[in-house]
Amino acid sequence: MVPHGEPCPSTFLFADIAGYTALTEAHGDEEAADLARDFYRAVAKLVAADDGEVVKTIGDAVMVRYPTPAAAVRLGLRIADDVMAGHGFPTVRVGLHHGPALERDGDWFGATVNLAARVAGLAGGGEVFVTRSVLEAAGEIEGVTFESRGENLVRNVAAPVAVFAALRERRRRDERHLDPVCRMVVAEGREAGSLRHHETEYRFCSQECMRRFLDAPDAYISR
Numbered sequence: 001m002v003p004h005g006e007p008c009p010s011t012f013l014f015a016d017i018a019g020y021t022a023l024t025e026a027h028g029d030e031e032a033a034d035l036a037r038d039f040y041r042a043v044a045k046l047v048a049a050d051d052g053e054v055v056k057t058i059g060d061a062v063m064v065r066y067p068t069p070a071a072a073v074r075l076g077l078r079i080a081d082d083v084m085a086g087h088g089f090p091t092v093r094v095g096l097h098h099g100p101a102l103e104r105d106g107d108w109f110g111a112t113v114n115l116a117a118r119v120a121g122l123a124g125g126g127e128v129f130v131t132r133s134v135l136e137a138a139g140e141i142e143g144v145t146f147e148s149r150g151e152n153l154v155r156n157v158a159a160p161v162a163v164f165a166a167l168r169e170r171r172r173r174d175e176r177h178l179d180p181v182c183r184m185v186v187a188e189g190r191e192a193g194s195l196r197h198h199e200t201e202y203r204f205c206s207q208e209c210m211r212r213f214l215d216a217p218d219a220y221i222s223r
Helices: 020-027 029-048 069-081 111-122 132-138 207-215
Strands: 008-017 053-058 061-066 092-104 107-109 128-131 144-152 161-168 176-178 185-187 193-197 200-204
Touching (some): 008 069, 069 128, 069 132, 092 132
Antiparallel strands (some): 008 092, 092 107, 128 161, 144 161, 176 185, 193 200
């Protein structure tokens, strides 16, 4: 039991669907909402089998708390690599930070929580980003390596934040592409269509996404 009013050291993980706005725009509100629901259920199932807790969902994002960072890092990698993985699904991005936070009526507040959310926003699809505090508190994690992603300016944080990518040592290297319109994963050989534009080949999950791209390619290449 955390004493009321006293900060509690915790690791906070935020995970969300990368390109969710593009997905909604291309495939509609209902399909996007169904994917967000499936994503939340998959994450909640993983957390229930571990020592963490799902604090809340915020649209397509999930906030999770762990007492210590090593388990949170392992969860982050499972979310990014395994949850909703494969053809026809979006990629997921994850961010973690470790430090003191305050609990109020089942929710958590403080600079630690805010920074974890900001770090998630720095990650790209399929990436797990952590702060130095996570790296140092977690120590060595079997099967996991960390690579520096430099010092990053984060909104409402005065000093640059050192960020590291957590990686599985034997991460799958499946050949896959992202539909430039909806940001869904398009597996090798399972595309609905493909085309070359400015010397780059693009693959599409559906004929509708390819039609949208043909109508305004520059609107999607800039993403």
